[in-house]
Amino acid sequence: MTPTPTPLNYGETTPERQRLGxxxxxxxxxxxxxxxxxxxxxxxxxxxSGFSSWRPVLYAYGAWGVALGVAQVVAHGEQxxxxxxxxxxxxxxxxxxxxxxxxxFYIALTDWNLxxxxxxxxxxxxxxxxxxxxxxxxxxxxxxxxxxxxVLVEYVIAFGLALLLNAQIRARKFFRVxxxxxxxxxxxxxxxxxxxxxxxVRFGPLANFLKWLGVDSPSFFGDPWIAKLSIQAMDAxxxxxxxxxxxxxxxxxxxxxxxxxxxVDGANAWQTFWGVTFPLMxxxxxxxxxxxxxxxxxxxxxxINVTSGGxxxxxxxVTSFIFREYRDRSNVGYGTMMxxxxxxxxxxxxxxxxxxxxxxxxxxx
Amino acid sequence: xxxAAHTAYVPPPMPAAERAKWWLGRTAIYSTLILWTxxxxxxxxxxxxxxxxxxxxxxxxxxxxxxxxxxxxxxWRSIGLSPDTIFETSTVRDEFLKRxxxxxxASLGASILAIIVGSLAAYGLTRFKYRWLWMRNxxxxxxxxxxxxLPPVVLALPFLVLYRELDLRDTLTGLIMLYTLxxxxxxxxxMRDQFEAIxxxxxxxxxxxxxxxxxxxxxxxxxxALPGMVAAFVLSVILCWNEYFFAALLASTNSSTLPxxxxxxxxxxxxxxxxxxxxxxxxxxxxxxxxxxxxxxxxKGMTAGAVK
Numbered sequence: 001m002t003p004t005p006t007p008l009n010y011g012e013t014t015p016e017r018q019r020l021g022x023x024x025x026x027x028x029x030x031x032x033x034x035x036x037x038x039x040x041x042x043x044x045x046x047x048x049s050g051f052s053s054w055r056p057v058l059y060a061y062g063a064w065g066v067a068l069g070v071a072q073v074v075a076h077g078e079q080x081x082x083x084x085x086x087x088x089x090x091x092x093x094x095x096x097x098x099x100x101x102x103x104x105f106y107i108a109l110t111d112w113n114l115x116x117x118x119x120x121x122x123x124x125x126x127x128x129x130x131x132x133x134x135x136x137x138x139x140x141x142x143x144x145x146x147x148x149x150x151v152l153v154e155y156v157i158a159f160g161l162a163l164l165l166n167a168q169i170r171a172r173k174f175f176r177v178x179x180x181x182x183x184x185x186x187x188x189x190x191x192x193x194x195x196x197x198x199x200x201v202r203f204g205p206l207a208n209f210l211k212w213l214g215v216d217s218p219s220f221f222g223d224p225w226i227a228k229l230s231i232q233a234m235d236a237x238x239x240x241x242x243x244x245x246x247x248x249x250x251x252x253x254x255x256x257x258x259x260x261x262x263x264v265d266g267a268n269a270w271q272t273f274w275g276v277t278f279p280l281m282x283x284x285x286x287x288x289x290x291x292x293x294x295x296x297x298x299x300x301x302x303x304i305n306v307t308s309g310g311x312x313x314x315x316x317x318v319t320s321f322i323f324r325e326y327r328d329r330s331n332v333g334y335g336t337m338m339x340x341x342x343x344x345x346x347x348x349x350x351x352x353x354x355x356x357x358x359x360x361x362x363x364x365x
Numbered sequence: 366x367x368x369a370a371h372t373a374y375v376p377p378p379m380p381a382a383e384r385a386k387w388w389l390g391r392t393a394i395y396s397t398l399i400l401w402t403x404x405x406x407x408x409x410x411x412x413x414x415x416x417x418x419x420x421x422x423x424x425x426x427x428x429x430x431x432x433x434x435x436x437x438x439x440x441w442r443s444i445g446l447s448p449d450t451i452f453e454t455s456t457v458r459d460e461f462l463k464r465x466x467x468x469x470x471a472s473l474g475a476s477i478l479a480i481i482v483g484s485l486a487a488y489g490l491t492r493f494k495y496r497w498l499w500m501r502n503x504x505x506x507x508x509x510x511x512x513x514x515l516p517p518v519v520l521a522l523p524f525l526v527l528y529r530e531l532d533l534r535d536t537l538t539g540l541i542m543l544y545t546l547x548x549x550x551x552x553x554x555x556m557r558d559q560f561e562a563i564x565x566x567x568x569x570x571x572x573x574x575x576x577x578x579x580x581x582x583x584x585x586x587x588x589x590a591l592p593g594m595v596a597a598f599v600l601s602v603i604l605c606w607n608e609y610f611f612a613a614l615l616a617s618t619n620s621s622t623l624p625x626x627x628x629x630x631x632x633x634x635x636x637x638x639x640x641x642x643x644x645x646x647x648x649x650x651x652x653x654x655x656x657x658x659x660x661x662x663x664x665k666g667m668t669a670g671a672v673k
Contacts, residue, residue: 054532081577086495089485092546103526104522176660188625197415198411288671301624326522339516
């Protein structure tokens, strides 16, 4: 993966080596440009010969990356060898994120349905206006607000469980493993295990349990709000361990003497918690909540597999909605416009959240 | 963690009222713990037991094997994994094994790649100063970590088109590259925390002893950071193993993974519960084993960077 340095003396850098390194860089860049141009002209129908796919361009990019690494070492010696550490990650991420995202922004501005023969047609902001008028998109965004708000409920439960696990209990390891297991399971398996089987109306154990409690004909996905809560409960079930483990680590890192001092001063458990433990737990809590929100914004698998967004879009998340827009309607242009808008909304939301949190914490201290 | 300290703690003798309160507290704590244990484990138990049920037992909602109902291998037979069918040829089992190994290759491949690329980047970012245009170390770190907020749906459609052009659609290579991208920020996050905890004097001593930068990294730093790498690796494998969204969009006959197979079974009408339960059990069993065996590493990985 990483190029082995040539048997040159790579300690010192000299003008010759800098020139050599520059030549390698430019040579590789030229090669990449030629391969890309060759294939672009062929794909555009200008020239007759070309590769059967764009794969050679990918190989050329890989070769260019290796050459860039070699050139760094040749030209800059020790400094270049240090650059080798982050070069693979940077080149990989740039190729896999920046390029597809820019390409995505272009797709978003086209009318493109994979099912039709017409191919891609540039149509400007038409998708955007269509999206603004699409009630299902707004509905999905509204549902996301609900799902994200429920993170606070999950946080309270996770904090409670972390406190329990941090108490003086026996078999702590057993409980910790048991509480962690839901996080191991794939959302798809969870949607069958719970959504399709335990919540099955006729003979699922959860339905039976509710019947035993005296609810007639319990239905988990009939009423819009109950359906939302059922989806949310499944998602919470898988992800509560995530926050719980982080909060537990925070609790275990607390200085023992502080809480003990509070107890010696005569504070009861409730007062100790609110006066001492909780304020000290705020940094960990913020990290846990923000990470959880980031994961929550991607919620889709369970919805796709259990309700497909129903009833009437009540459980749809933005991701599951776009997934169906692609899967059922092959509407690539419009789907991508929604995805890109969602990306921008997320970036704005997370940035604002981080800013607010930072300001709030500065005011607090 | 501190169980030794806790067991050594002997409560002083208490008056009756206080002892009653203490017992009340204990009971409350343990009943909540047991209640949540049931909530966590019951779905797994239900899936496991349902895979041994016949239709009437499913309808009646029987819960306890051997007591409520007799063991029936129907579910496992339907995926060719019951004792009487395991040595016979079975197309369903071949299909299952193909998906299983696809999942295995995709998650192991992506995790290994992410660990290599991510550890290198994390090490570089904690040890050296980089400058590229306006970007410094902090900006580069932020660039990597910010990939975490990228929702998969943003990349899904461009990748669908790109992979078609690159002839990577429905290949494991394509999936591995995407999964690597997905777990790379997490690996960098965990490994940065690990490397920061290693004192720099160790490498300085190694450099004095004549090792190169890379030599010091490989022979001195990596062995110390190994537990952290295992933690990052285990978390990556779990995430990739469970990934559904990209696999559902990009993979079909050749490369689709276990979650896609499970999902495609739930979609069809009139699914047989026992075979779904058997399939789900087979899909989650490896992860349950990993979860129990490597719990320490999973927790280590998840708490990296959370507590300073």
